[in-house]
Amino acid sequence: KIRKMLSNGVCTSNVQLPGKVAIVTGANTGIGKETAKDLAQRGARVYLACRDVDKGELAAREIQAVTGNSQVFVRKLDLADTKSIRAFAKDFLAEEKHLHLLINNAGVMMCPYSKTADGFEMHIGVNHLGHFLLTHLLLEKLKESAPSRIVNLSSLGHHLGRIHFHNLQGEKFYSAGLAYCHSKLANILFTKELAKRLKGSGVTTYSVHPGTVHSELTRYSSIMRWLWQLFFVFIKTPQEGAQTSLYCALTEGLESLSGSHFSDCQLAWVSYQGRNEIIARRLWDVSCDLLGLPVDW
Template sequence: MAIADQSGRTVFITGASAGVGRQTAIVLAAAGATVVLGCRDLAKGAAVRDHIRAVTPAARVSVVALDLASLESIREAAKQVCAEHDRIDVLINNAGVMRPPRSTTADGFELQFGTNHLGHFALTGLLLERLLPVAGSRVVTVASPAHRQGRIDFDDLQSERRYRRSAAYAQSKLANLLFTYELQRRLAVGGATTVALAAHPGGARTELNRNLPFLFRGASWGLARPITHPVEIGALSILYAAVDPGALGGEYYGPDGLFEFKGQPTRLESTPRSHDAATQRRLWEVSQQLTDVRYDALAKSR
């Protein structure tokens, strides 16, 4: 996949210290973009920054402390990014957790729903003022084929009554798509040129699988290795959604192979459930209430 010159563009990537986030940062920095790495572990983020500078000496790359499991950290990170950058061309909502034992965020949300969805909902709303003035800017949220098993349980969003690791993960990934489509609708209604897209990396061999059953865990992905692909290939769908002129708002991209686990980027169809307008609006309203982030910049742009 050819990446056009990205000089003059600023990209903020969450979860950029490892996996597809790290790979995406490496590629975009090499293409000339100013890349901001949002990382929970600053030491790991600094290591990625230093690696990028070593392979691309002219790279413009920085690290911002960001823990998506803390609304306070999200607000501080957004404040820092807005102070240091007068524009954001692409926001890549990549960070995530998958199938951990039940735990909660600093604000009491179930960890997967709180990190994968609510954290990125809040961050996007707080950074929107830097995206909206930039013609053709993009918000790319990383989803998963797991959304196909997802249900939004508004009566138990935080899995307090019953916690099943896979079900909670699927709910959070469905929420990513519902958010993307509702954000795209609101951007279009407001006349913004900013667009919202979703993508997923398929079975990229990253450390995200640390909580999978033992036979599928580790750098090799164990028994699942034949249907997975290297992180360099996994990152292509995210890169396509982020910078390719053919990627359009409101669309969803991922690998074109079996079960969407491996292959080259292509446009995908998500489930009818992800396109339910009533659920999209309800989730948006609930997310605003839980995070106290109101997307004021979007309202002002109308």
């Protein structure tokens, strides 16, 4: 009862999605799996973009069995490797005529200092740069399929985040907890800058704090796991955690709020840095530079 009371925010939309195509990254478990399940339940063709295809297949079978929707597919996507991101996008673009919903959900938290295949620090590399590149590669398809939406999973933790341009890869100093928060701030800044650039295109974008949710996200931190267990009544189930992503993906009339941040299915407060347009623009330029992308897209 306490958890239900604290788990504010339910996506009440009864929008159905026959003929619509969705991609959910990191959909083999946690919030992503529940998000994909709900979209499949509404009749969408859903692509589970997972780094571990076997885990993805297990989730797809479960989703197919629960929803009766056979149009649930698994594709390999490792956000810690730009080659994998490019291969995923290439195959998807060849396979599908449309893309209506891109849910940038996958994430890592508090992993020990490590680097992606391209030499980016793991949090900024997977949580921000990986999704930045994926979105870039899929954007034309999203525009052609408009109205379409992009939902970026951020976190309340962004309040502790700062974009240290002189130490973006954590080489000068590194804290696993803060590195996560920095990457989640980057998700918010990306959403804001992207929304600006997409004005008038029919593609809108939102960032989301899903709540404090029981999932595998705490895998690298025994303290977090212990806290989550101790205070389990305060922690949302993954299904409850998926509600704000679904709200942003499905709610009609949300277009004018493109670029905004949501929690518990309502507008949420963003930190001072998260509202800074100059930092958002600079992060965009630096991200393009790191990924070898043109600045204007």
